[in-house]
Amino acid sequence: MRLEVGHIFIKDIQFGTESKIEDGVLYVSEEAVKEVVLEDEHIKSVKFDIARPGESVRITPVKDVIEPRVKVEGRGGVFPGVISKVDTVGEGKTYALKGMAVVTAGKIVGFQEGIIDMTGPGADYTPFSKLNNFVVVCEPVDGIKQHEYEAAVRFAGFRVAVYLGELARELTPDETKVYETYGIKEGMEKLPGLPRVAYVQMLQSQGLLHDTYVYGVDAKKTLSTIINPTEVMDGAIVSGNCVSACDKNPTYVHENNPVVHDLFEEHGKTINFVCQILTNENVYLADKQRSSDWTAKLCRLLDLDAVIVSQEGFGNPDTDLIMNCKKIEAEGVKTVIITDEYAGRDGKSQSLADADVAADAVVTGGNANQVVVLPKLDKVIGTLDYVNTIAGGNEHSLREDGTIEVEIQAITGATNETGFGYLSAR
């Protein structure tokens, strides 16, 4: 499967009378995009804002971050099974608006996390501070249930992203990247002697605010399966997650998964990047056993030499991670696992809720309990009402002088377990 991804660089976003992209500037007609959001009867009103890198702006609580894309050649459309029809995607040509994102924000439950600071020390912990963000804050109709509200905001974000992505359809990309994977036999013939490597991606799948969708299917109802990484670049995986800001994967991370990109960098040179394997993180222990057995079975069936396994979230997914690692290693396939740590504020506690000797190659996204003080910023998009109740915050979090003391787990993407972050020992 071969996908060309054309990058259209967006250096600024401005409101305008007409939505268009001109000379790298995205102009958005508030009226037109409002219509797109208010298609859903669950949404009473919507506000838009623009947050640029370096501005004294704090966005919170963030629900999802999405990169606008448009499919210009090949089957299907972006976000298949969610916005577009369920046609298989991942081949042909797709354009992506680089340097910007759609950010959905606003309260769904009273303990929601997710801070993106566009400047100051907080900005150093979130890659999304480097983007021009088009922020969508939806107000639900009265009496709506949290499930309905979460779904309404989730879909509104995708609709806005698709609307903005469409503006690029007739443009010429600033640069183009090509990604290609082969069939099993074809790959072995084309790349003889290279180690066969796959990426095992674990998806959070546990209920309200903890769900992920693959081609529109709730991942908790799926068996471990194989997907082409280029399908994911076309939005085959979307996030319904909005707790655990630091180590959940916003849709943007699925579209731009650094594990996938790094494996493609080495594809045909030092490795044969065979495929991506998706597996879930359910609450029920027998589901964990079934899914990890299945993942190990697929690794064996594909005659892999090695896999990289990434986790999503913290807590019971630690058990899925270790089960996957242990069982895949037992099939004779080498594993590297990527996780993050909850090692206490002093960093001295046991990092994970599970462990095994087979997990002897571990990459960490950082200690989510690490404390940071965020300065007062001039403008807040969303609300600070929940800063005291978000994970890693407490009753003293929002201080009188406007500064906020929180653990970095409150910052969107701070310890991301695909490596989509800045924390490093380098």
Added chain:
Amino acid sequence: MYSASAEVSRPFLIGGAMKKDYRIITNNPLVREKLGQDHDVEFYDCSYEDVLKKVKEEVCKGYKLLTHPLSGSVKPNETPYKSVMVSRKSGETDLMGIEIIERAIASVSKFQFKSDKYAPQVYEDFRLIDYTLISSALPSADAW
């Protein structure tokens, strides 16, 4: 080790017409309210940690741990509510279950206690999230 104390109420047991092969141990009133009719729900008026200790006691008696005692993202001590599923029949010692519940109890201390600091609406939201997490296990548990 957990032991029944005056703060722990007697189990609030409502047996449905059709008995399931599992019990839900919880301190979440919403789980009792929503699932109590059709499921064996044992409600305890106790802390998150004490729910885990109660579960450990059951697993040590030979009941099987059926759901993971930690949530996927909502942290212990952040939420005051926890619901865990264990088997109705006891059998061979569930060694993996004991290991999992012990690790879960050990992880509680890593998080700052702030379960008593929220506005009333936030408690409702925590009850709802715990309810959806345990509910997500029901289709799998009912499939046996």
